[in-house]
Amino acid sequence: NAGVMQNPRHLVRRRGQEARLRCSPMKGHSHVYWYRQLPEEGLKFMVYLQKENIIDESGMPKERFSAEFPKEGPSILRIQQVVRGDSAAYFCASSTSARNEQYFGPGTRLTVT
């Protein structure tokens, strides 16, 4: 049973470019979460999605960040016009329900130059 998959594992973008991070949940999981871990900081919740719906985006920055989980295909976290402060590890997690255990993918390390 494949775990949570994320790609790319490493992404380098210049300031002002767009970053697209992809996440495929574990088989049988319909709940997807994105977290961000800044250098030397803790994991911070960004957004929670189910298929075609954003349930909670209380942790998303108001501008430049968006997320989707279409009916077909992976969940996408999109960062427009990246800045150096966006450099971080972005983790996706999935679960079978909102209260159950969340399993994390390997993460995408974003570096903005």
Added chain:
Amino acid sequence: QKEVEQNSGPLSVPEGAIASLNCTYSDRGSQSFFWYRQYSGKSPELIMSIYSNGDKEDGRFTAQLNKASQYVSLLIRDSQPSDSATYLCAVNSRFSSNTGKLIFGQGTTLQVKP
């Protein structure tokens, strides 16, 4: 006051000893509690979940929950050098129980010395 607090450590224990990791949380209505292990440069790996007061054992790991004291702990018996990592406490609070939002502590760094 932070929502989830952990001592950052490092906590250093000799090989074979019991490591005790502690976590307190501020929302008395919190319902779900998790311990994750994170090796440097890697993603968090779920170790234990606990939902009700008392102890829950899984192999060398025991999670303890005391909702009255708003306290959750993780005991690692027979600690091994491979247990050296950062341990993250995560809480699903009453206000986010319908959304699955986990609030993480800063993590405790554990060092197990051979």
